[in-house]
Amino acid sequence: MSIDHEQRTGSELVAAEPDPVPDPGMxxxxxxxxxxxxxxxxxxxxxxxxxxxxxxxxxxxxxxAYFAIKIKGRTDPPHIFGWGASNVALGGCLGIALLLIGTGAILWARKLMGDHEIMEMRHPARSSDEDREEALSALSLGTEESGIARRPLIRNSMLAAMGALGLPAIVALRDLGPLPGKKLFHTVWTEDMPIVQDVTGTKIKASDMQVGQLVNAEPGVFYDAFTPPGGGTTVEVPEGVTAQEDRAKAAIVVVRMDPDAITPAKGRADWGVNGILVFSKICTHVGCPISLWEQQTHHLLCPCHQSTFDLADNGKVIFGPAGHALPQLPIKVDEDGYLVAQSDFTEPVGPSFWERG
Incomplete structure (x- = not known):
């Protein structure tokens, strides 16, 4: 019975078929x-x-060079031969570092690694078990002949060079933007700052809120410079990108519920006004804006990943991937009956981060 061509192993094909090209020898x-x-x-x-x-x-x-060559805020940064000194220094240093590693590897291979010619005939794509074992043996032999185990000077210097390449990556991470510092812990809300509707900018009177109603709102500082009635530091109106960032961080939802349905946490009994509560509008999962309100259950649903918060129970997470409750903003009413803040949020708003504690 003959053996089918496709079923033959590599060694059988070599033995059964002549060389396609005469062996020129070595x-x-x-x-x-x-x-x-x-x-x-x-x-x-x-x-x-x-x-x-x-x-x-x-x-x-x-x-x-990254730290020594100052370019931020300079109208005429330093140059080298007409090119920006920072780019020349950074690109030159990193390029030469990579070139030296490559040159060292080539020199190592040409002068010190094993120098033996080998020849292997082509074989079917699926190698036999014997061929696979032979390949592993050849790999082990190559590792041994490279001398990496018995040449600690080369091995250690190469590892140092390769490891050092991680430093530019770490240093360059600074260009992703300035570090946030304490900005993650605070918003523009201050004591007595008015709460206004986010579209019209009009103040919200407590007596106008109906049970079951939700209003999207934000700080009144975006519509006028704010000075606390009792004096103190004036909060300047943010502008440009800063205004957009501050507006997004300080966004809130104002809801009114039956006061008997609310279970305030310890220390929060005076954070609302006749069933009116205010919470951050930013989901604590990945920061999506929330305003899907179910007035019968007092649940607020995030449209992105379905995190659900119970606003009658201090913004507690009852479903979904959110890591912690929605931050609540303490509020009160001013002498004219309009809603104002008691203070800033007492905890960071938005998604969790490692320093949150």
Whole structure:
């Protein structure tokens, strides 16, 4: 019974079929100077380590140049040969660091790694188990002949050069923007700041709110500079991008419920006015705006990932991926009966972050 061609193993095909091209043979192997001269071998090893070491220095040069060459806020930043000094220094240092690593690797392979010619015939895509074991053996042999295990100077200098390349990535993360500092913990809300509707900018009178009603609102500072009635520091009107950022962080929903349905947490008994409560409009999962209000159940639903908050129970999460309750804004009424804030939020608004505590 004959064996089908596709069922033959690689070794069977080699044995059964002639070579498609006559074997040209190999020239006589000549040893390299580093194969026979220990001095040349050690010199090559030091050369490779020196290239890797210089790569580390240029990587550190990238970090130094990043901080040393000041360009922020300057109308005429420094130049080198007509090009921006920062770009030249950063690009030059990083490019040379990578070039030195590549040159060191090539020199290592040419002078110190195993130098033996091998030949292998093509075989079917699926190798036999014997061929696979042979490939693993060849891989182990290659690792051994590379000398990485018995040449700690090269190994350690290469690891240092490769590891140092992580520093530019870390340093460059600063260009993603300024660090937020305490900005994540505060909004523009201050004591006695009026609560206004987010579309018309009109103040909200407590007596006008109906049970079951929800109003999207924001601080009145966006419509006029605000000075607390009792004096104090005037809150300036934000402008441009800052205004948009502050407006988004301070967005709120104002709801009115039956006071008997509300279960205030300890210390929050005076945070509302006759069943009127105010919560952040920003979902604590990934920051989506929320205003899907179910007045019968007092639930607020996020449209993005269905996180659900019970506003009658201090904004508690009752469903979905949100990590913590909606922050509540303490409110009161002014002498004219309009809703105003008692203070800023007492906790950060928006999604969780690692310093939240």
């Amino acid at each position: 020239e006589e192997h000549l040893p390299r100077p580093t194969d026979v001269d220990p001095i040349a071998e050690r010199r090559a090893e030091r050369q490779v380590a020196t290239l890797f070491g210089l790569s580390v220095l240029f990587t550190l040069g990238f970090c130094v």
